[in-house]
Amino acid sequence: MQHYLSVNDIESLPDWIREARAMKETPDKFLSLGKRKTLGLLFFNNSLRTRLSSQKAASNLGMEVMVMNFGNEGWSLEFADGTIMNGDSAEHIREAAPVVSQYCDIIGIRAFAQLKDKEKDAAEMVLNGFAKYAGVPIVNLESPLSHPLQALADAITIAEHSSLSRPKVVLSWAPHPKALPHAVANSFVQMMGLYDAEFVITHPRGYELDPQITAGCQIQYDQDAALKDADFVYVKNWSSYSDYGKVLSQDPSWMLTAAKLGKAKFMHCLPVRRNVVVEDAVLDGPQSLVIEQANNRTFSAQLVLKKLLEAK
Amino acid sequence: MQHYLSVNDIESLPDWIREARAMKETPDKFLSLGKRKTLGLLFFNNSLRTRLSSQKAASNLGMEVMVMNFGNEGWSLEFADGTIMNGDSAEHIREAAPVVSQYCDIIGIRAFAQLKDKEKDAAEMVLNGFAKYAGVPIVNLESPLSHPLQALADAITIAEHSSLSRPKVVLSWAPHPKALPHAVANSFVQMMGLYDAEFVITHPRGYELDPQITAGCQIQYDQDAALKDADFVYVKNWSSYSDYGKVLSQDPSWMLTAAKLGKAKFMHCLPVRRNVVVEDAVLDGPQSLVIEQANNRTFSAQLVLKKLLEAK
Amino acid sequence: MQHYLSVNDIESLPDWIREARAMKETPDKFLSLGKRKTLGLLFFNNSLRTRLSSQKAASNLGMEVMVMNFGNEGWSLEFADGTIMNGDSAEHIREAAPVVSQYCDIIGIRAFAQLKDKEKDAAEMVLNGFAKYAGVPIVNLESPLSHPLQALADAITIAEHSSLSRPKVVLSWAPHPKALPHAVANSFVQMMGLYDAEFVITHPRGYELDPQITAGCQIQYDQDAALKDADFVYVKNWSSYSDYGKVLSQDPSWMLTAAKLGKAKFMHCLPVRRNVVVEDAVLDGPQSLVIEQANNRTFSAQLVLKKLLEAK
Structure with missing residues (x-):
């Protein structure tokens, strides 16, 4: 697995569920796996569960976390090729992605659908832009089309119950x-x-x-x-x-x-x-089961991070 | 002590002051106490001293810290029971509190008085909502009615001088x-x-x-x-x-x-x-003594966190 | 070196470049140098590269990092002496700086030029205010007049190429x-x-x-x-x-x-x-060389932090 962009990146769901449930029993078992590795979390939209569960998951693997809120700490990015950037966007994904990937070993990205332009949302510009131009694995923290960490937590929850x-x-x-x-x-x-x-x-x-x-x-x-x-x-x-x-x-x-x-x-x-x-x-x-689903967000994220760390 | 919501949660002020002053002498003495424990800091209002001193206190106990600014990173919460939530609030405290408490071992909360409705402020909805529905200890980082970490730092400062x-x-x-x-x-x-x-x-x-x-x-x-x-x-x-x-x-x-x-x-x-x-x-x-009072914010927070960690 | 406020604080550029390039080869070599030390990053303006590279640099030295965004998490500061503070500013640099320096071992500060008043920008009030009143080393993360971490990264990049x-x-x-x-x-x-x-x-x-x-x-x-x-x-x-x-x-x-x-x-x-x-x-x-310049931001920051830690 190179990235975790959608549930299609799951290699074997039964194995993943089994592994996540085992990890939930002993969350600290792989505490040395992420040592001296950094997870960058880039939020283009608000987050509560995803923010905290991803941090917790990283911590359980011994990773460090850097959080960046693009809304109020950063600036808007440009995604289109060949644009004359004389408008609002101050930086192109072709620079932002490789730059950030020099500071992080894995990058998580949240950028919601805007629900105005179907084709634009479907392009998943932020997620795909980072996946294309960053040199490190990308984790989808909810994109216009999918929220695969949530779906993995949901599957774990169903299996448990x-x-x-x-x-x-x-x-x-x-x-x-x-x-x-x-x-x-x-x-x-x-x-x-x-x-x-x-x-x-x-x-x-x-x-x-x-x-x-x-x-x-x-x-x-x-x-x-x-x-x-x-x-x-x-x-x-x-x-x-x-x-x-x-x-x-x-x-x-x-x-x-x-x-x-x-x-x-x-x-x-x-x-x-x-x-x-x-x-x-x-x-x-x-x-x-809603509280347990939220709890399993930690372990779905932890499993994905573990797999990405191991694949490197 | 289950929570630190007000100065009424102080078991023995002379003992606490003595212990805080000793901790100030050797801040790292209990560095292993909070190992693999996470402090969640939820800010519904701005903070400088409380934010940084709480982080420092947690660090002195070996805890990890996750900060969440509800104003610009989250959403508004609903506290009333039985409400039809078709207005601004996207999430009820009955979900938010137990969810967050699955990612954190202790939660600190800052939510100021709004000074418009005396009864509403007096209900201390955010603080009491978390204390009621979270499954982990809550620390008051300033609520409508009280700021007990400040008062503890003040008492330490008076005792020192x-x-x-x-x-x-x-x-x-x-x-x-x-x-x-x-x-x-x-x-x-x-x-x-x-x-x-x-x-x-x-x-x-x-x-x-x-x-x-x-x-x-x-x-x-x-x-x-x-x-x-x-x-x-x-x-x-x-x-x-x-x-x-x-x-x-x-x-x-x-x-x-x-x-x-x-x-x-x-x-x-x-x-x-x-x-x-x-x-x-x-x-x-x-x-x-104002600079020293601010310094003692670290040790009042550290003492409270230590007591909550020990009580678990 | 007491602070890193401008390139004038560089003692010997050839030595610094040599040292930074060696550090880039083995970034973790000084992982114990910053143990139990805290870097406070105060942002009065937005940041991407500086934010993440400074965190990464601190991490490479074993330091902990506390980030404070003054725009949306804090309040505006007063810098003038003798002012009657009945306007917007809630706190004076004479309190803020010594207070924050009690929680941090090194403080990084970003506060841009406002480009309205040449004399006011030239006074570099935020940077110089912290340098004057904080009791710890200050690192310039871009002030009205200079961006010396960038310039150091640029010099390293030129030397490499x-x-x-x-x-x-x-x-x-x-x-x-x-x-x-x-x-x-x-x-x-x-x-x-x-x-x-x-x-x-x-x-x-x-x-x-x-x-x-x-x-x-x-x-x-x-x-x-x-x-x-x-x-x-x-x-x-x-x-x-x-x-x-x-x-x-x-x-x-x-x-x-x-x-x-x-x-x-x-x-x-x-x-x-x-x-x-x-x-x-x-x-x-x-x-x-732009991606490499950004990469070298980590090592310019790491070198400066290392020198400040060693000088203490």
């Missing part, structure tokens, strides 16, 4: 007041393609994800039908993909309730808006 | 162009309740602090009378408590001068506005 | 849409005063740097004539010094091109605006 050989997992859209990116949903869909599960996606019409990503997936527009006999229900809002970045519905009947959840385990990547996306009773009840 | 068995300590209000919180004054008043001193509070009428906090304290409206024969004069502005958050007076005659100070030692928590709160001659003279 | 005993080095102004400070140009000019080179400065009329800094330098208004037979061409924009802080020209004919560069090596401190300051072909070609 499933005694079934092939659980039924449902990804359900939920309402939200703001337009949100598709990254978490995309990566979860892709992850379920690697996981031995019966997987169903449910959402109102108009909220279809990128058909290239959902190719071969069961899509069910009736939420109740989709949730029937589910073992795990992953709830997440996303904005429309076809009517790109638009909020088409805030239909509260799509909010997840305890009644709808039945006996399934509840999952969400957080942050979550209570009583909009999911009702209190679910989050405060014993079937919620 | 007093050969008297029972010094006279005066807390004097001073003018300031902006409305400031009551936290520093409150905690100093409470600290003097634990310290063997003759303690007098002086301020213009209308600037009475919360009567529950000053219960049993001498309050003197005549600054000159209050300052007479003082050994330590602690100067601090605060806004009105009864006319909540208002600036009722900027009367320059309340500024502390060298003439008023007499032979007493001068104290202030910093930052301080020169020639508004106190004149240059005092700050630049030999009786000022 | 020159087999000549006395190379011809040209500093050429280039157009830029914004008014930029003189710091990088000033320090490079001063550095060339210490370096055994034939040194020529070229810029349009009206862009003369401070004559005190360029005293004795060859100044050539004809860029083509200046560039003739150059071994190294350092390109940099700066605003007018005589018509202080103004953009007098954006004449694109001053942009550096591959044709103009000839066989010379190309240098720039970065960030650089492509196709405004210099054309793509130069930056993407084999004669560009």
Whole structure:
């Protein structure tokens, strides 16, 4: 593995899950692996879980961490080739990436979708720019199209809480007041393609994800039908993909309730808006796995960092 | 001690002061105590001394530090139960606190009074929310009502500079162009309740602090009378408590001068506005303890962290 | 050396370059030198290279680093003596500097020129205020007048890429849409005063740097004539010094091109605006040293920190 840009970079999911769970038992076991190695975390957008869990993961491997917030500590970058840079951007990715990679052994990058221009978001300029021009491994801390550290933490969590050989997992859209990116949903869909599960996606019409990503997936527009006999229900809002970045519905009947959840385990990547996306009773009840998902962010990051350190 | 939320969490002030002073002599003595432990510092407001002294304190105990600025790196939190979260707040304390406590062994929190709604400030939602929902010890880095790390540093400083068995300590209000919180004054008043001193509070009428906090304290409206024969004069502005958050007076005659100070030692928590709160001659003279108070912030934080690490 | 405020603090440039190049070969050789020492980095302005390379340098010496962004995490400081501080500034340098120096063993400071008031910029209030009132060594991370860590990295880079005993080095102004400070140009000019080179400065009329800094330098208004037979061409924009802080020209004919560069090596401190300051072909070609200059920022900082640690 050269970079960890998407779940497609996972070599063997069962092995990775096994290894991550073992690492969770003895987080300090590889404390010497990252000695004198530096993880640079570049945030072009806000972060809480990703920021702290990545730092914790690095620390568990003995790595040092340097954090850079581009929003308020840096400047905007240029990505297009051949541009006459007489506008806002002060530096080109062709300089920024190789420069930063001289100070860091691995670079993590968070840069969200802007949800205005589908093609521009799909180009994943920041992530791909660093992957192309930096001389060190890049870790995706959430890009326009994917959030593979989250999806790996999700897979670990499902494995930990499933005694079934092939659980039924449902990804359900939920309402939200703001337009949100598709990254978490995309990566979860892709992850379920690697996981031995019966997987169903449910959402109102108009909220279809990128058909290239959902190719071969069961899509069910009736939420109740989709949730029937589910073992795990992953709830997440996303904005429309076809009517790109638009909020088409805030239909509260799509909010997840305890009644709808039945006996399934509840999952969400957080942050979550209570009583909009999911009702209190679910989050405060014993079937919620959201805190454990967040905990597993440390070990998904730690596993990825370990693999990148070992591959060097 | 489970948390350090206010000076009421101090088990024995004389013992703590003795221990902090010993720690100041050999700051590295407990360098292995915090090994592989992480201090998370969450700032909902700006910080200079608290930020750096807490990091230094953690470093002296061998701890790692992760800093999170909620203002510009995070998002606003929701604290009320049962809310339909369709407004600005993206995450509830019921998720944020347990999540963060999975990445940190101790969490320090700074969230100031907003000085608009007395009841809301008094609820200390951020601090108490973390104390309630986080699974790890919480340290108050200044909350609406108190700043107990500052007060502990102040007590250490008085002990270092007093050969008297029972010094006279005066807390004097001073003018300031902006409305400031009551936290520093409150905690100093409470600290003097634990310290063997003759303690007098002086301020213009209308600037009475919360009567529950000053219960049993001498309050003197005549600054000159209050300052007479003082050994330590602690100067601090605060806004009105009864006319909540208002600036009722900027009367320059309340500024502390060298003439008023007499032979007493001068104290202030910093930052301080020169020639508004106190004149240059005092700050630049030999009786000022403000730099030493700031130095003792490291050791008050280090003592609190040590006690929390030992209690785990 | 007490502080590193400008290139004038370099004791012997040939020795320093030799030592820095040796350090680059074995960056971890002095890993125990900075053990239990803390570098405080105070940013009053944005930073990418300086931020990360200084952290890396400190790490290579075993130092811990505390970063403070005054813009969004702190508050504005007052520098004038005797001021009645009833305006925006919440703290005086006379308190801030000694306080911070109690938490740090070395302090690095970045505070740019504001390009509005020549005398005010020339006073270098932030840098000199800390140097005067802090009790620890100060490192200039770019002040209004100079950027000596950059200039040291530049000198190391020239030495690495020159087999000549006395190379011809040209500093050429280039157009830029914004008014930029003189710091990088000033320090490079001063550095060339210490370096055994034939040194020529070229810029349009009206862009003369401070004559005190360029005293004795060859100044050539004809860029083509200046560039003739150059071994190294350092390109940099700066605003007018005589018509202080103004953009007098954006004449694109001053942009550096591959044709103009000839066989010379190309240098720039970065960030650089492509196709405004210099054309793509130069930056993407084999004669560009800009990535290596950025790499040498680590070793210039590491050398300075090492010398300050040893001098204590």
